[in-house]
Amino acid sequence: MNILESINIAPGHWGQTRVRQGQHIRVTCPEGSQVADFWAFAQDDPSVFLSAEHTRSTLEKLVPVVGDALYSNRRHPMVRVVEDTSPGTHDFLMSACDPRRYEILGVTGYHKSCAENLCHAMDEAGMVTHELPSPFNIFQNVTIGENGELAIVPPHVQAGQYLEMKAEIDLLAIVSACPMDVAKTNGPDGKIRPILLEVLG
Numbered sequence: 001m002n003i004l005e006s007i008n009i010a011p012g013h014w015g016q017t018r019v020r021q022g023q024h025i026r027v028t029c030p031e032g033s034q035v036a037d038f039w040a041f042a043q044d045d046p047s048v049f050l051s052a053e054h055t056r057s058t059l060e061k062l063v064p065v066v067g068d069a070l071y072s073n074r075r076h077p078m079v080r081v082v083e084d085t086s087p088g089t090h091d092f093l094m095s096a097c098d099p100r101r102y103e104i105l106g107v108t109g110y111h112k113s114c115a116e117n118l119c120h121a122m123d124e125a126g127m128v129t130h131e132l133p134s135p136f137n138i139f140q141n142v143t144i145g146e147n148g149e150l151a152i153v154p155p156h157v158q159a160g161q162y163l164e165m166k167a168e169i170d171l172l173a174i175v176s177a178c179p180m181d182v183a184k185t186n187g188p189d190g191k192i193r194p195i196l197l198e199v200l201g
Contacts, residue, residue, distance in 0.1 A: 025165045034177060039175075
């Protein structure tokens with residue numbers, strides 16, 4: 001397939017693009033150890049969006065793998081995982097970081113967040129949503145303990161690895177290069193890194 005669009009997302013920033021049915025979305029981690037929060041909205045109706053809870057219940061699993069579809073809040077396939085060169089560690093449990101999250105973690109003053117990046121991307125695309133859906137946290141590593149406790153630990157993804165998905169409908173794809181530098185979301189060094197978003201067709 002040919003690369004139709006390539007968006008270099010700076011650390012802590014966002015990218016958005018409209019994707020036609022049948023085209024592919026490739027999310028690459030150029031430098032390793034960086035999470036990419038991913039959202040998708042139907043182009044003709046932003047009230048239809050990629051839903052973490054509906055995907056989990058439809059697949060009856062926590063993490064999709066190659067061949068699995070990711071579902072909308074109406075339980076229709078929105079994208080399908082077609083290739084994954086990473087170790088396959090992704091997250092469908094955690095919400096996007098937001099200003100209150102950083103406040104709880106002791107951050108004072110303004111801090112970029114994935115939730116705000118989503119809002120900026122929607123504004124940039126000229127779309128409006130009344131929902132703040134939970135993202136598909138590509139490359140994020142969340143472990144589950146014996147008593148059900150969750151822990152965010154450094155990602156396994158290495159430089160140059162990617163996840164590729166096929167669009168099952170016409171959609172708006174949004175990616176945030178997660179700005180979390182307090183928890184170990186993007187590694188123990190507290191450094192945030194870029195993400196590459198590509199559309200192929």
